[in-house]
Amino acid sequence: MRWLVGWSSSAAGVPGGPYGGTYGNGSGNGGGNGSGYGSAYGDTYGGTGAYGTGSGAYGTGAGPAAGETVRPVGAQLLWGDPDPLWAVGDWRPDEVRVIHGDSDNKLAVLGHCGASDEELRIGLFATRGGAFRHLTAWPGSYTAVACVGRRITIPTDLAGVRPVFHTPWAGGNAYATAALPLADLVEAQLDISHLAALLACPDAPEALGDGTPYAGVRRVPPGHALILRDGSSREIAGYEQAASLVLSAPAPVDADTAVAGVRDALVEAVRARLSAPRHADEGALRDIADRLDPGPVPGMGPAERRAARGGRPGPAPGIGADLSGGPASATLALLAAGLPGMPGTVVGTGDTEAGERLLAVTFNDLTAAATSGAAPAAPGDYEAELERARAIAENPRLHHVVVTGGDEALPYADLESGPLTDEPGPSLVAAERHRLRLSAGSADHLVGLGARQVLDAHPARLADLLLDRRRRHLLRPAGALARAEGAERGYAGGRALLAPLTVYRAARKLARTSYREGVEEAAARLRERRFTEAYGDPYDGTGGMGGGADGPTALDASLAALTWCRPGPAARWMTGEALAEVSLRLEAAAVARPLDATRPGERRARAALARQAADQRVLEQAAEIRNQRLHAPFYDNQVVRACRALPEAARVKPGHRAQVLRAVLAGAGVHDLPQGWGAPSHASQTASARAGLRVAVGPLLDLFEAPLLADAGLIEARVVRKALRAAADGEPLPLDGLADLVSTEVWLRRLLARRGTCWTGSAAPRQRAAAGGVTPAQERPAL
Numbered sequence: 001m002r003w004l005v006g007w008s009s010s011a012a013g014v015p016g017g018p019y020g021g022t023y024g025n026g027s028g029n030g031g032g033n034g035s036g037y038g039s040a041y042g043d044t045y046g047g048t049g050a051y052g053t054g055s056g057a058y059g060t061g062a063g064p065a066a067g068e069t070v071r072p073v074g075a076q077l078l079w080g081d082p083d084p085l086w087a088v089g090d091w092r093p094d095e096v097r098v099i100h101g102d103s104d105n106k107l108a109v110l111g112h113c114g115a116s117d118e119e120l121r122i123g124l125f126a127t128r129g130g131a132f133r134h135l136t137a138w139p140g141s142y143t144a145v146a147c148v149g150r151r152i153t154i155p156t157d158l159a160g161v162r163p164v165f166h167t168p169w170a171g172g173n174a175y176a177t178a179a180l181p182l183a184d185l186v187e188a189q190l191d192i193s194h195l196a197a198l199l200a201c202p203d204a205p206e207a208l209g210d211g212t213p214y215a216g217v218r219r220v221p222p223g224h225a226l227i228l229r230d231g232s233s234r235e236i237a238g239y240e241q242a243a244s245l246v247l248s249a250p251a252p253v254d255a256d257t258a259v260a261g262v263r264d265a266l267v268e269a270v271r272a273r274l275s276a277p278r279h280a281d282e283g284a285l286r287d288i289a290d291r292l293d294p295g296p297v298p299g300m301g302p303a304e305r306r307a308a309r310g311g312r313p314g315p316a317p318g319i320g321a322d323l324s325g326g327p328a329s330a331t332l333a334l335l336a337a338g339l340p341g342m343p344g345t346v347v348g349t350g351d352t353e354a355g356e357r358l359l360a361v362t363f364n365d366l367t368a369a370a371t372s373g374a375a376p377a378a379p380g381d382y383e384a385e386l387e388r389a390r391a392i393a394e395n396p397r398l399h400h401v402v403v404t405g406g407d408e409a410l411p412y413a414d415l416e417s418g419p420l421t422d423e424p425g426p427s428l429v430a431a432e433r434h435r436l437r438l439s440a441g442s443a444d445h446l447v448g449l450g451a452r453q454v455l456d457a458h459p460a461r462l463a464d465l466l467l468d469r470r471r472r473h474l475l476r477p478a479g480a481l482a483r484a485e486g487a488e489r490g491y492a493g494g495r496a497l498l499a500p501l502t503v504y505r506a507a508r509k510l511a512r513t514s515y516r517e518g519v520e521e522a523a524a525r526l527r528e529r530r531f532t533e534a535y536g537d538p539y540d541g542t543g544g545m546g547g548g549a550d551g552p553t554a555l556d557a558s559l560a561a562l563t564w565c566r567p568g569p570a571a572r573w574m575t576g577e578a579l580a581e582v583s584l585r586l587e588a589a590a591v592a593r594p595l596d597a598t599r600p601g602e603r604r605a606r607a608a609l610a611r612q613a614a615d616q617r618v619l620e621q622a623a624e625i626r627n628q629r630l631h632a633p634f635y636d637n638q639v640v641r642a643c644r645a646l647p648e649a650a651r652v653k654p655g656h657r658a659q660v661l662r663a664v665l666a667g668a669g670v671h672d673l674p675q676g677w678g679a680p681s682h683a684s685q686t687a688s689a690r691a692g693l694r695v696a697v698g699p700l701l702d703l704f705e706a707p708l709l710a711d712a713g714l715i716e717a718r719v720v721r722k723a724l725r726a727a728a729d730g731e732p733l734p735l736d737g738l739a740d741l742v743s744t745e746v747w748l749r750r751l752l753a754r755r756g757t758c759w760t761g762s763a764a765p766r767q768r769a770a771a772g773g774v775t776p777a778q779e780r781p782a783l
Contacts, residue, residue, distance in 0.1 A: 001419070001621060002089035004110060004143060005072050005181050008152050009083075009172030010231035069763035072181065073756075078108050083152055083231075085145055088181070088758075090627075094277050099124055104149055107135075111142030111162070112631065114272030127153055132225055133239040136637045139268040143177055155225035155239060159450065159635040160613040164220040165212060172231040178422045181758040183214035183769030190748075190770045191215040192712045193581055198424070199714065199740055200526060200571045200582040203604075203611045206519050206589035207565075207582055210236075213423055214769055222610050258646045262455075263664040265642035269633035270335045270446070273319060278346050279443040281314025281627040315628040319344030320359035320442030323393060323400070325385035327661045327678045328448030330392050332633060333360050334670050336446060337397040344442065345399065356399035361445075362389045363437040364404045365684065367691050382684040384676055391674035403440045409433045410692035411739070412700060415746050418622055420754055424747035425618030426739045429692075434623040443628055449616055450634035453609040454643040455660055457651035459561040461601030462507040464648055471504075473649040478503040499555055506562040510600055516590045518564025518600070523586035526579040531572050564600055569737030573723055578714045601648070609640075689735045690727065697728040700742060708748040712774045715741065748774065 071077075075086035078098055085108060087096055099107040099120045107124040109115075115123070115138035126134040127146040132153045135144040143162050146153045154164050154175060166175040167182045176182050194211040201207035210218045220226045220236060227235040321333040336344055336358050343357035364386060393400035407413070411430045418431055427434070438445060457477075465473050478500035510518075525531065560566065565586065571579060613635055620630050633639055650656060658678020665673070693700070701721050704710075710717045720741060727733045757768040 001178075001624065002087070002091050002110075003176055003178035003181060004085065004087055004108075004145065005075070005174070005176035005178075006083060006085035006145070006152070007169060007172060007174035008150065008228040008231045009170040009174075070759055070761040073758055073760045079106055079147070083147060083150060083228075085147075092279065101125065101128075104147070106147050108145045108147075109142050110145075112140040112272055112276060112629075113142040113144075114139035114268060114275065124148075132227075136239065139265070139636065139638050140272040141631065141633075141636050150230050152228040153225055154220075156220050156222055157635070158223050158240060158637050158640040159454075160222035160610040161450075161616050161632065161635045163222075163614075163617070164226050165217055166220065166226055166234070167217045173228050173234050175226055175228070179212045179214055179217050179219070180420075180422050180769060182217045183212075184758045184765060186216055187765050187767050187771065188214040188216045188769050189772050190712075190774060192714070192775060193585070195424075195709075195712070195744060196574070196578045196714050197582050197585055199744060200568055200574055200579055201522070201565065201586070202568045202570075202740065203607050204522070204565045204568075204586070205607055205610070207585050209585070209589070222606070222613070253645050253647060255647055255650045258642070258650075259660055259663045260667070261642040261645055262639070262660055263667045265636070265638040266331070266633060266664055267335060267339070267668065269636045269639055270332060271339055271341075273444060273446065273631050273633070274336060274339060274341055274344065276444070278318045278342075278344075279627065279629075280317030280346060281443060314443075315439070315445070315625060316359055316442045317346035318359070318442050319444045319446070320361060321446035322437075322441075322448060323360035323362045323389050323398070324448070325362070325387075325389035325392070326448065327658045328451030328634065329446075330389075330448075330677075331451075331661045331665055332446045332448055333358060333398065334392070334395065334665055335668055337395060338668060338670060344444075355396065357397045358399065359442050360393055360398045360400050361437060361441050362386070362393070362400065362402045364402050365409070365688055366404055366406045367410060367688055381679070384679070385684075388674045388676055401440050403437050405433065405436050407695055409436045410695055411689050412692040412696035412742065415696075415699065415703070415742070418746075418750070419624065420750045421618050421621040421747065423614070423618060424744045425615040425622075426736065426743050427615050427619035428622050428743035428746055429739045431619070431622035433688075434619060435625065438623055438625055438628065438630070441628065444631060445628060446631050446633065448634065449619075449632045450609075450612065451657060451661075453605075453612045454634050454640055455646075455651075455657040457648065457656070458601055458605040458608055459558040460510060460563070460604040461648055461652060462503065463510040463562065464599045464601035465652065466507055466511040467599060468648075470649060473652060474504060474507065475500070476654060477652045502555075502559065503562075506559050510562045510564070513564065513600075515564055515593070515598075515600075519586050519590040522563070522565040522567065523583035523590070525567055526571060526583040526586070529572075529576070529579065531567060561604070564603075568740065569734035570740040572734075572737065573716075573719050573741065574714055575716060686735065689739070690730070693724065693735070693738070694728045697724060700724050703742070703745060707745050708752070708774045709741065709745050711776055713776070 072086050072088045075088045076091070076096075078085045078087055078096070087110060091110065095110060095112065097109045097113070097117070097120065099109075099117060101107070101121065101124050105124060105128055107120055107127070109120060113120075119138065123134045123138075123144075124146060126132075128148045132146065132155055135146060135153070136155050136157065141157070141162060143164070144155060152175075156162060156164050162177065164175060164177060165179045165182055166173050167186050167188070168174075169182075169186055174182055174185055182188075191211055191213055194208070194213055197204075197207040197209075197211075198213075205221070210221060212219055221238075223240040224236050224238045227237055229235070319336060321336055322329040323333050324330075337360075345356060345359060365382070390400075392398070409432065411433060414432045415429070418428070421428065462474055462477065465471070513521075616632060616635065634643075646660070653659075655678055662673065662677065665671070701724060704717050704720045704724070707715065707717050707720070709715045723733060723738060727735060727738055751770055752773055754768070757765065759765055
């Protein structure tokens with residue numbers, strides 16, 4: 001776990017202030033507590049120092065001074081008084097760069113950034129004049145902190161995978177890239193209202209606001225920057241312009257030009273990772289040494305030495321990538337293997353003996369067709385996807401590894417163990433599944449997550465086309481939904497034949513609905529528990545336009561998404577009091593912003609991207625493997641900007657994502673792609689989730705025997721246990737809603753079972769975050 005933390009306080013440099021005295025610029029021990037490994041926070045820093053002793057691992061040479069009274073545990077000071085900044089965790093030396101300009105101006109960039117030191121220096125000069133958007137324009141995924149005098153600027157990324165949090169403290173403001181350290185600093189308690197909103201409306205910014213699960217700790221929205229001035233002044237400023245309902249649509253960009261921009265952005269994103277130094281796990285380096293120098297050791301050979309070391313094998317040296325058979329992961333793998341320059345594999349390892357340049361990992365789910373009596377779920381689609389992965393892996397530049405997983409890799413497996421993440425997320429229920437796949441990956445591993453959110457069109461974009469009077473562009477997506485409906489349900493009753501008209505009516509209704517009306521309608525749905533009417537929920541169990549006995553289809557999901565705001569899948573199992581509390585948040589947001597100048601499709605697409613990026617961050621923490629870094633280039637700022645430049649009329653075309661990625665590979669010289677490239681296949685994911693529920697239904701029922709969510713007044717345990725039994729028996733219930741409930745309950749238990757804190761020193765907080773536990777519903781203020 002890695003994070004940044006700093007503050008800008010009006011008490012800086014005052015004796016007895018938050019960190020009293022000044023920081024030296026000499027050598028120092030670099031924060032010698034904790035290794036930064038293990039579970040994420042609190043009780044994991046008892047080992048040896050992560051940075052050791054010396055003159056500072058990152059070139060600043062700064063160490064803690066004798067007057068320091070509070071500091072993060074296991075931290076490296078990047079710069080000191082009056083506004084200090086620390087890097088906490090197992091940061092690599094090449095992941096941290098500090099640029100010093102004239103006077104007191106300095107810039108810290110942490111993560112993988114493709115800019116040179118000179119480009120960083122130019123960005124610092126631009127920030128000095130107020131143009132902080134330059135800090136977000138470099139390839140890669142990183143966090144930049146610019147300090148110009150006593151003005152500190154910390155921009156978030158456009159997706160939200162690298163967020164920034166802040167809270168008032170010591171007469172000023174503290175900020176960090178993780179929420180829990182700030183909650184520890186101010187001894188914050190749980191914000192049950194935010195957890196209710198996270199379950200009831202997970203993809204609605206109106207319900208979530210800028211809150212976090214910790215009371216008093218706030219989040220900077222994606223595409224915005226936190227600006228602190230002179231210790232006490234705080235400002236949240238945006239640096240991207242959204243499409244407006246008031247003004248006419250911007251001049252459309254030529255489709256070929258936009259695709260070329262996506263190609264260039266993706267190539268630069270992959271090149272930024274390839275240009276970084278190669279890393280290897282310590283155990284892997286010893287294995288290489290054993291292979292290069294197989295000299296005899298009395299009584300012990302290489303295998304015995306490896307067995308004596310014990311532990312789980314670390315990631316392979318160098319750079320690798322997922323190869324699932326889908327277009328996103330395959331595009332990244334082929335780009336990384338084909339770009340000129342240093343290969344991803346490390347010389348001397350087995351992957352380079354035949355000239356392979358990249359390690360490609362494919363996960364073979366042995367339970368995709370049937371598990372423990374589960375009904376088959378489109379085994380032909382899943383087998384076709386594996387065949388596409390094998391065909392792509394025939395590229396001589398790729399070293400292909402297939403990882404198999406059975407019942408132990410199903411969702412909901414091994415929920416009792418696992419690290420504490422910063423926030424709850426649905427990925428917690430599948431962490432063991434991802435960890436099994438990533439354990440066969442490389443020290444730097446590319447994943448194709450995020451491609452669907454940045455390239456595909458959200459269904460609400462159909463309303464944007466109607467606002468621009470582009471009705472003819474609705475024909476192709478409506479026809480594709482009709483064909484999908486016919487394939488999934490048949491043409492009985494003419495339902496699929498009426499799909500184009502149904503889609504058009506829903507899109508026109510959204511285009512004619514104002515923002516305030518849409519949000520207030522969602523609030524009314526929550527209060528009245530209206531989750532099963534037409535166009536509102538694909539799981540109504542009636543067989544009508546809202547779903548059927550066989551579960552929702554693509555048409556059902558698209559119609560349900562054609563709204564400004566809608567309840568989440570877990571809302572149906574929440575208590576009336578919790579839903580009423582969330583509805584009040586929605587109504588307050590509608591009153592605060594009665595007129596929103598953002599188009600509905602654009603707003604819903606950004607909210608969906610932010611939710612997926614937040615879950616990606618939870619996944620990185622929950623499935624973290626020692627000495628491994630996950631890279632998701634589709635979340636990079638430059639890639640997101642290039643994808644947003646794609647014309648809406650092109651976005652809504654069926655197969656658009658596969659066509660764009662095919663053009664990206666063609667521009668890089670890759671033309672031979674397997675048959676069926678880009679074919680969607682989601683049935684196997686649903687089948688594995690249902691099979692995981694069936695296998696783990698016993699432990700899950702025990703988990704909800706006396707749940708913390710019930711103590712908080714958000715659910716009734718009996719209702720959730722009934723839903724778990726029904727879903728395990730095969731009833732068409734929203735499995736993602738159950739995953740939200742299970743992951744939140746698991747996260748709460750891990751948080752309250754945590755020991756220790758993120759801070760040390762004589763003035764460290766006396767108690768950790770959420771020390772009061774879950775506040776019972778009857779003790780919270782009435783509505």
